[in-house]
Amino acid sequence: MRPLLPPSVRNLLPLELERRVPLQEPPGLGALVELRLGEGRPVELCFTGASRFLDPSGELTTDAARAWIAGDGLCQRLLQRVAQGSVYALEEELCQGFVTLPGGHRLGLAGQVVASERGHRLAQVTAANLRIARELVGAAxxxxxxxxxxxxxxxxxxxxxxxxxxxxxxxxxxxxxxxxxxxxxxxxxxxxxxxxxxxxxxxxxxxxxxxxxxxxxxxxxxxxxxxxxxxxxxxxxxxxxxxxxxxxxxxxxxxxxxxxxxxxxxxxxxxxxxxxxxxxxxxxxxxxxxxxxxxxxxxxxxxxxxxxxxxxxxxxxxxxxxxxx
The missing domain is CATH 3.40.50.300 (P-loop containing nucleotide triphosphate hydrolases)
Incomplete structure (x- = not known):
């Protein structure tokens, strides 16, 4: 079985999320494509074949009522870890609504915006979509x-x-x-x-x-x-x-x-x-x-x-x- 997440991505997850996300790809669902977070809603894992929610013990479920609900500040803490404590250094990326991670993975962001010289920027992040890039030699x-x-x-x-x-x-x-x-x-x-x-x-x-x-x-x-x-x-x-x-x-x-x-x-x-x-x-x-x-x-x-x-x-x-x- 293959790791669910590349180590460089898993290391960015806040502890309360990292300890719940499975270590290995579950059988029958394919590779992980997206990890979706939103404050006050279930954490969702989207695979090539289906999507599942995380329950509080880290098991996968199709029942949203059993799912673990992301707490306040989880998305903001994820951004802080990605920015290595300096969100200001990501000013340009926050204006575009995403941050590209090492390896080509992308963290899409949503939440409250404020006006800026470039139109607007995210002031408070309350939703995130972590898209996993996978090099697939032979895909063409x-x-x-x-x-x-x-x-x-x-x-x-x-x-x-x-x-x-x-x-x-x-x-x-x-x-x-x-x-x-x-x-x-x-x-x-x-x-x-x-x-x-x-x-x-x-x-x-x-x-x-x-x-x-x-x-x-x-x-x-x-x-x-x-x-x-x-x-x-x-x-x-x-x-x-x-x-x-x-x-x-x-x-x-x-x-x-x-x-x-x-x-x-x-x-x-x-x-x-x-x-x-x-x-x-x-x-x-x-x-x-x-x-x-x-x-x-x-x-x-x-x-x-x-x-x-x-x-x-x-x-x-x-x-x-x-x-x-």
């Missing part, structure tokens, strides 16, 4: 098979991976970056120079700029750089054949992707959308479809497991709306 193979079946590989295509939160976009992106960088000789694809913009340190999990996750021997990483700025910087300075980044969404991001394509560079990016139609409804991203920026849009789902390929749309083209004409 089924998608690569499908691309080859559709005649989209070789050469390496420009791809947009879309799906709802928790559908495995980042995990699949990481493995695709690795495969592009290493090359796929069995698919007649040579290794490529890859530039990765890892704004939240979730893909490469860099420590002092050095990737901890396997992203390939030809991959250059811009860690914690803004996506749009970083993509253009890599195109100008590192001569990539492919650039990649996670969770594009703004018009600025879309312009950077289009500029990379116009420079003859392939792109590999992800975005939140449950279907091609939902993607086209996002004003910031719709121009990418109008300009045929991708050889394929790959729609991912959570069931039966994260990373499931729901649909593959080869060479999608949706004409621009009137506001883009």
């Amino acid at each position: 193979e089924l998608l690569l098979d499908s691309l080859q079946d559709h005649g989209l590989l070789p050469p390496w295509p420009s791809l947009l991976l879309v799906g709802p939160p928790g559908s495995g976009k980042t995990t699949l992106l990481r493995d695709l970056v690795r495969r592009a960088s290493e090359g796929c000789p069995e698919r007649q694809v040579e290794g490529m120079r890859v530039g990765l913009v890892d704004e939240r340190s979730e893909v490469a999990a860099c420590h002092r700029g050095v990737p901890r996750n396997r992203v390939g021997p030809r991959t250059d990483v811009l860690d914690r750089a803004r996506k749009a700025v970083g993509l253009m910087q890599l195109v100008r300075t590192m001569d990539p054949q492919l650039v990649a980044t996670d969770e594009i969404g703004s018009e600025e991001d879309a312009r950077a992707v289009l500029e990379a394509r116009e420079a003859g560079v392939a792109v590999l990016v992800t975005a939140h959308a449950g279907s091609l139609e939902e993607l086209a409804a996002r004003p910031g991203l719709q121009p990418l479809l109008a300009h045929r920026a991708f050889e394929a849009v790959c729609v991912l789902g959570r069931h039966p497991r994260p990373g499931t390929l729901v649909a593959l749309h080869p060479r999608p083209h949706i004409p621009a709306r009137s506001e883009y004409l």
Whole structure:
């Protein structure tokens, strides 16, 4: 049996939570994806196959009435441990609502906000969502098979991976970056120079700029750089054949992707959308479809497991709306 949590994450948990969270993965539920906390409500563990509550003795249960209720200040104490006592040092992250942990894990936060120069920041944390990043070598193979079946590989295509939160976009992106960088000789694809913009340190999990996750021997990483700025910087300075980044969404991001394509560079990016139609409804991203920026849009789902390929749309083209004409 595998450990439920990486040691670096377990060590961050407040004592009253750490002593209740199981040490090993329970059989039949899959890997832990999220640990969700909220003051005055049950602590929930979300696995790839199901979710369970913690009872006061640390056993897993489906009955919320039997569950252990997080006490006042638990989420704030978790944040204090993550910040190593200096929450002020996380000012920028608190404005964004999440903190990236070593290893690419992410602590999402909610609670009471106050106005700040950047819009607002969290003043009191009363809910937290600890998302566990898992490097899954080989995750990209089924998608690569499908691309080859559709005649989209070789050469390496420009791809947009879309799906709802928790559908495995980042995990699949990481493995695709690795495969592009290493090359796929069995698919007649040579290794490529890859530039990765890892704004939240979730893909490469860099420590002092050095990737901890396997992203390939030809991959250059811009860690914690803004996506749009970083993509253009890599195109100008590192001569990539492919650039990649996670969770594009703004018009600025879309312009950077289009500029990379116009420079003859392939792109590999992800975005939140449950279907091609939902993607086209996002004003910031719709121009990418109008300009045929991708050889394929790959729609991912959570069931039966994260990373499931729901649909593959080869060479999608949706004409621009009137506001883009």
